[in-house]
Amino acid sequence: MTQNVDEIFERICTLLKPFNKKDIAIGKDTAFSIDLELDSLTVMDMLSEIEDEFDITIPLNMLPDLETVGQFTDAVHKLLSE
Amino acid sequence: MTLDLFEKFDPILNDYNSLPEGAENPFTVSMEKVLSPTTAIINGRETILAGTNNYMGMTFNAECMAAAQKALTDFGTGTTGSRVLNGTYNSHKQLEETLKEFYDCQHAIVFSTGYQANLGVISTLAGPKDYVVIDTDSHASIYDGCAMGNATVVRFKHNDPDNLDKRLNRIRRDDPEAGILVVLEGVYSMLGDQAPLKELTRISKNHNAYVLVDEAHSIGVFGETGRGVAQEQDVEDQIDFIIGTFSKSVGTIGGYCVSNHPKFEALRLVCRPYIFTASLPPSVVASATKALELIASTNLRSKLLDNSMRLNKGLCDVGFNMGTTGESPIAAIVIDDQNTAIAFWGEMIKEGVYVNLALPPATPNRMNLMRCSLSAAHSFAQIDFMLEKFTLVGKRLGILQDKVARIQNLA
Numbered sequence: 001m002t003q004n005v006d007e008i009f010e011r012i013c014t015l016l017k018p019f020n021k022k023d024i025a026i027g028k029d030t031a032f033s034i035d036l037e038l039d040s041l042t043v044m045d046m047l048s049e050i051e052d053e054f055d056i057t058i059p060l061n062m063l064p065d066l067e068t069v070g071q072f073t074d075a076v077h078k079l080l081s082e
Numbered sequence: 083m084t085l086d087l088f089e090k091f092d093p094i095l096n097d098y099n100s101l102p103e104g105a106e107n108p109f110t111v112s113m114e115k116v117l118s119p120t121t122a123i124i125n126g127r128e129t130i131l132a133g134t135n136n137y138m139g140m141t142f143n144a145e146c147m148a149a150a151q152k153a154l155t156d157f158g159t160g161t162t163g164s165r166v167l168n169g170t171y172n173s174h175k176q177l178e179e180t181l182k183e184f185y186d187c188q189h190a191i192v193f194s195t196g197y198q199a200n201l202g203v204i205s206t207l208a209g210p211k212d213y214v215v216i217d218t219d220s221h222a223s224i225y226d227g228c229a230m231g232n233a234t235v236v237r238f239k240h241n242d243p244d245n246l247d248k249r250l251n252r253i254r255r256d257d258p259e260a261g262i263l264v265v266l267e268g269v270y271s272m273l274g275d276q277a278p279l280k281e282l283t284r285i286s287k288n289h290n291a292y293v294l295v296d297e298a299h300s301i302g303v304f305g306e307t308g309r310g311v312a313q314e315q316d317v318e319d320q321i322d323f324i325i326g327t328f329s330k331s332v333g334t335i336g337g338y339c340v341s342n343h344p345k346f347e348a349l350r351l352v353c354r355p356y357i358f359t360a361s362l363p364p365s366v367v368a369s370a371t372k373a374l375e376l377i378a379s380t381n382l383r384s385k386l387l388d389n390s391m392r393l394n395k396g397l398c399d400v401g402f403n404m405g406t407t408g409e410s411p412i413a414a415i416v417i418d419d420q421n422t423a424i425a426f427w428g429e430m431i432k433e434g435v436y437v438n439l440a441l442p443p444a445t446p447n448r449m450n451l452m453r454c455s456l457s458a459a460h461s462f463a464q465i466d467f468m469l470e471k472f473t474l475v476g477k478r479l480g481i482l483q484d485k486v487a488r489i490q491n492l493a
Contacts, residue, residue, distance in 0.1 A: 039443070040443070041442070041443055041448070044218070044237065048218075048237065048239065048245075051249070051252075052248065055252065056252065057234075057236055057249065057252045057253060057256065059234040059235055059236060060228065060235040060236065060237060061234060061235055082256075
């Protein structure tokens with residue numbers, strides 16, 4: 001059962017709510033460090049929650065390539081399709 | 083226009099430049115003279131050392147110093163070479179024999195630092211098709227060992243067996259054949275909390291994973307013969323690799339890994355942080371060997387933990403918000419505001435007490451800590467002096483008064 005990208009994006013947005021301190025509008029271009037002002041430790045905590053939400057393994061090695069919510073969504077989509 | 087390579091450091095440099103100058107800057111402090119394991123001259127003043135990881139007070143042990151001086155005279159200042167070239171003396175082999183006896187195990191490899199032991203063992207053992215599973219609060223050397231290797235790296239929530247189980251389940255579901263190395267620490271250095279090794283190793287073994295435990299802060303401190311938390315919790319037979327350091331309880335510098343794996347010695351042929359660096363100087367090897375013998379044959383552990391409990395309890399009683407309980411040699415006060423923590427450090431050094439200022443990202447949960455590591459060599463009088471100064475500075479900075487005021491407001 002493969003989820004479509006939009007569904008994954010919506011679920012990630014829901015998970016991001018507690019991290020969105022300034023309550024900005026989240027789009028696929030939203031960057032974790034610049035727009036959400038999250039430090040690398042917070043991004044790693046968030047990654048852990050996304051792993052549990054989707055029951056997948058997101059290796060730490062992938063983190064440097066995941067700068068935006070859109071990139072994260074695509075990565076989760078890819079991992080779910082494998 | 084070409085980019086300045088240093089531009090990326092501007093934010094951290096700005097933070098650094100806003101620190102107080104001179105004696106009150108925690109990152110430029112230096113010791114003019116070291117008088118004993120617990121005292122030094124800093125800024126011209128005799129200062130109590132309350133943050134040096136010198137758990138056994140081994141740095142000035144007469145037997146260790148004599149052994150080091152003899153080795154210095156007999157073998158010179160350094161080996162100037164790798165263990166696999168000219169850098170293996172009989173004493174390096176003797177130190178490895180001493181480690182095998184100390185841990186009652188079949189193999190021991192000595193590295194030039196503890197950092198390199200983690201870097202080398204983790205990056206080499208776990209290859210491209212393998213997984214390394216680490217605790218969120220792991221030491222930088224563990225993270226760096228992961229970054230240097232080619233394995234897939236997965237993190238689990240600090241000391242959380244269920245969270246580890248979930249991750250190992252997923253890895254096994256997706257890759258039933260994968261080699262998995264779970265990396266744990268006996269004692270986590272910032273707050274001194276022990277890993278629940280019994281549960282974590284049981285879960286790891288259920289998933290056919292190897293277990294590595296870093297006992298850097300627990301060798302000498304825990305276990306019947308000072309081997310660490312694995313011995314204390316009686317799970318040594320479940321641990322595949324123990325890593326440790328000579329730079330804390332052992333009182334010098336260097337790292338090691340011990341194991342009963344039949345092919346363990348292969349690491350000497352493939353582990354780059356072991357091969358491509360000079361071996362430990364003979365004097366260091368001699369004092370480490372002597373210190374390990376002393377740790378195994380003398381029990382300073384109860385004195386050390388009594389000292390820690392006295393400081394932890396005292397700080398808690400006067401109203402500090404403690405991150406530690408006194409069950410390890412660490413006493414850490416949690417301070418909400420980072421600038422207050424920096425000021426606290428400066429006031430303490432002026433009062434003649436050296437402690438560690440620990441700030442994020444080196445701390446768990448973004449805490450600002452005034453961190454003390456106790457020594458068996460501290461006297462109760464020194465502990466009481468620390469307590470007096472902590473209380474004085476806590477009141478001066480309004481941290482303790484706030485607490486009293488809060489209680490009064492509640493009443």
